[in-house]
Amino acid sequence: xxxxxxxxxxxxxxxxxxxxxxxxxxxxxxxxxxxxxxxxxxxxxxxxxxxxxxxxxxxxxxxxxxxxxxxxxxxxxxxxxxxxxxxxxxxxxxxxxxxxxxxxxxxxxxxxxxxxxxxxxxxxxxxxxxxxxxxxxxxxxxxxxxxxxxxxxxxxxxxxxxxxxxxxxxxxxxxxxxxxxxxxxxxxxxxxxxxxxxxxxxxxxxxxxxxxxxxxxxxxxxxxxxxxxxxxxxxxxxxxxxxxxxxxxxxxxxxxxxxxxxxxxxxxxxxxxxxxxxxxxxxxxxxxxxxxxxxxxxxxxxxxxxxxxxxxxxxxxxxxxxxxxxxxxxxxxxxxxx
Amino acid sequence: xxxxxxxxxxxxxxxxxxxxxxxxxxxxxxxxxxxxxxxxxxxxxxxxxxxxxxxxxxxxxxxxxxxxxxxxxxxxxxxxxxxxxxxxxxxxxxxxxxxxxxxxxxxxxxxxxxxxxxxxxxxxxxxxxxxxxxxxxxxxxxxxxxxxxxxxxxxxxxxxxxxxxxxxxxxxxxxxxxxxxxxxxxxxxxxxxxxxxxxxxxxxxxxxxxxxxxxxxxxxxxxxxxxxxxxxxxxxxxxxxxxxxxxxxxxxxxxxxxxxxxxxxxxxxxxxxxxxxxxxxxxxxxxxxxxxxxxxxx
Numbered sequence: 248x249x250x251x252x253x254x255x256x257x258x259x260x261x262x263x264x265x266x267x268x269x270x271x272x273x274x275x276x277x278x279x280x281x282x283x284x285x286x287x288x289x290x291x292x293x294x295x296x297x298x299x300x301x302x303x304x305x306x307x308x309x310x311x312x313x314x315x316x317x318x319x320x321x322x323x324x325x326x327x328x329x330x331x332x333x334x335x336x337x338x339x340x341x342x343x344x345x346x347x348x349x350x351x352x353x354x355x356x357x358x359x360x361x362x363x364x365x366x367x368x369x370x371x372x373x374x375x376x377x378x379x380x381x382x383x384x385x386x387x388x389x390x391x392x393x394x395x396x397x398x399x400x401x402x403x404x405x406x407x408x409x410x411x412x413x414x415x416x417x418x419x420x421x422x423x424x425x426x427x428x429x430x431x432x433x434x435x436x437x438x439x440x441x442x443x444x445x446x447x448x449x450x451x452x453x454x455x456x457x458x459x460x461x462x463x464x465x466x467x468x469x470x471x472x473x474x475x476x477x478x479x480x481x482x483x484x485x486x487x488x489x490x491x492x493x494x495x496x497x498x499x500x501x502x503x504x505x506x507x508x509x510x511x512x513x514x515x516x517x518x519x520x521x522x523x524x525x526x527x528x529x530x531x532x533x534x535x536x537x538x539x540x541x542x543x544x545x546x547x548x549x550x551x552x553x554x555x556x557x558x559x560x561x562x563x564x565x566x567x568x569x570x571x572x573x574x575x576x577x578x579x580x581x582x583x584x585x
Numbered sequence: 586x587x588x589x590x591x592x593x594x595x596x597x598x599x600x601x602x603x604x605x606x607x608x609x610x611x612x613x614x615x616x617x618x619x620x621x622x623x624x625x626x627x628x629x630x631x632x633x634x635x636x637x638x639x640x641x642x643x644x645x646x647x648x649x650x651x652x653x654x655x656x657x658x659x660x661x662x663x664x665x666x667x668x669x670x671x672x673x674x675x676x677x678x679x680x681x682x683x684x685x686x687x688x689x690x691x692x693x694x695x696x697x698x699x700x701x702x703x704x705x706x707x708x709x710x711x712x713x714x715x716x717x718x719x720x721x722x723x724x725x726x727x728x729x730x731x732x733x734x735x736x737x738x739x740x741x742x743x744x745x746x747x748x749x750x751x752x753x754x755x756x757x758x759x760x761x762x763x764x765x766x767x768x769x770x771x772x773x774x775x776x777x778x779x780x781x782x783x784x785x786x787x788x789x790x791x792x793x794x795x796x797x798x799x800x801x802x803x804x805x806x807x808x809x810x811x812x813x814x815x816x817x818x819x820x821x822x823x824x825x826x827x828x829x830x831x832x833x834x835x836x837x838x839x840x841x842x843x844x845x846x847x848x849x850x851x852x853x854x855x856x857x858x859x860x861x862x863x864x865x866x867x868x869x870x871x872x873x874x875x876x877x878x879x880x881x882x883x
Contacts, residue, residue, distance in 0.1 A: 261721070265719065266725050269726070276738050385870070389814075391859060394837055401844050523733070539822065550734060
């Protein structure tokens with residue numbers, strides 16, 4: 248187990264350094280002068296300019312700048328946001344729970360609907376039900392989610408008046424952030440109705456962000472189930488006279504889980520990319536909206552730090568997924584550690 | 586000489602027939618192909634088909650609903666936007682941009698990706714390690730985010746958006762080609778070709794590459810549809826095609842404030858994106874089933 252973990256970590260090291268190179272290079276090649284961005288539009292005198300350059304360490308050779316940057320990164324210093332004057336790392340972790348909450352709810356939504364849909368499609372292979380489910384999934388997979396979000400706003404917020412248009416919680420409530428997860432925080436607080444309000448705010452973004460993962464999960468579940476259902480042990484289980492429910496839940500699903508877990512791991516990047524669009528549409532105060540804002544505001548340090556932290560998040564989640572394999576299927580663990 | 590060329594031609598047509606036999610059994614894939622041809626036709630003859638100039642502003646007809654709704658007019662079938670521009674004409678012209686953007690992204694990422702994949706699979710060693718680590722790095726960042734950052738560097742615009750998206754798609758082609766190349770390398774026909782003194786270039790491009798094409802074609806089709814989605818997403822975020830250009834994502838962005846009082850200006854461009862992407866995905870699924878020898882038996 249430990250050896251497996253170390254092997255995986257070793258693979259991540261070059262990728263992490265690659266990403267630091269990219270995020271370092273990003274600031275070097277940007278159009279515009281970093282000094283001007285810092286000093287504002289009015290410009291600076293030549294002496295002040297030299298001072299800023301020295302302060303930022305921009306007067307040193309590029310390789311030395313990179314080593315300094317790497318040193319700062321490894322010490323948890325990702326620079327200070329030019330626009331808000333707060334450390335980038337602090338800003339990221341303040342906003343991260345909002346995105347995490349949205350992404351986790353979206354993946355749960357996708358799993359709760361996607362897995363049963365895939366199982367039903369597999370059991371009813373070739374029928375109208377199967378074709379219907381797969382047709383809906385392909386439509387979901389082809390969905391421009393920014394448009395899907397707007398469409399749901401037109402329908403549920405403007406026409407039916409069922410859900411709010413943007414934000415995480417109505418201004419009427421004042422909730423102390425404990426975990427940063429609004430659903431948990433509102434439950435912990437004693438303000439009546441705040442939990443339902445938070446849930447109302449969450450529903451549409453969750454559906455929008457979960458649409459593509461749902462389609463992918465349903466398709467993968469179907470094909471994994473089809474494969475497993477034709478295995479000998481399933482036939483044996485059938486011959487023993489077990490109910491279809493028992494065969495599916497006890498025998499088939501557990502073996503189809505490996506594929507499904509892989510898909511969830513691959514969907515993390517999709518979720519974070521989708522969060523950029525979803526958060527922009529629904530005014531959700533998370534990482535996605537923040538990074539778009541930073542790009543438009545030319546807040547280079549925020550974009551640089553955000554890029555690195557998002558990549559790190561994905562790497563960590565994928566590592567956890569890799570470890571999960573080991574628990575679901577011990578064979579993988581033994582193969583790898585040989 | 587002529588004999589061998591006719592026999593190879595008939596072999597090719599037989600291959601094609603076999604492919605079409607498997608492809609045409611999938612009715613939805615055929616439907617997707619027909620719809621895709623319709624979109625291509627629309628894009629090529631956009632100037633003839635569209636009833637109005639896409640940029641022409643009929644100020645007195647601003648925010649007109651579609652023809653079948655109250656107050657709609659037949660001459661503006663899908664209604665008009667805030668400036669009185671005909672939505673139908675803008676969508677037709679948008680198909681041109683989306684198809685071109687999708688094609689260029691696929692051509693760029695596929696050709697670079699296949700080349701790098703062949704090199705890293707065939708040559709191996711430190712070159713392979715270097716290429717694969719660079720690709721791992723690109724894949725470590727979500728595609729849309731990387732594209733956004735690249736566009737921030739290159740400057741907003743449709744061309745830069747295409748380049749940025751192409752870069753984010755390259756790794757999947759590299760990995761796919763490398764894996765197939767590694768699988769083909771030790772096959773008898775490659776070894777035999779090597780023994781007869783074929784040059785590495787000939788081995789890579791004439792012997793190995795044609796046998797790796799099936800998964801690459803499928804991946805290319807699927808990338809084509811996601812490229813259209815990503816181009817539209819960048820346009821929507823204001824980092825792709827810029828405002829007066831009738832690109833589908835940009836159309837949604839510029840009419841976003843109208844979703845309350847003129848929802849059709851947002852709805853129809855989105856339906857256009859959805860249908861085009863859906864059609865391409867249907868074709869992609871059909872291609873995969875027709876080209877994948879494992880599934881042919883079942």
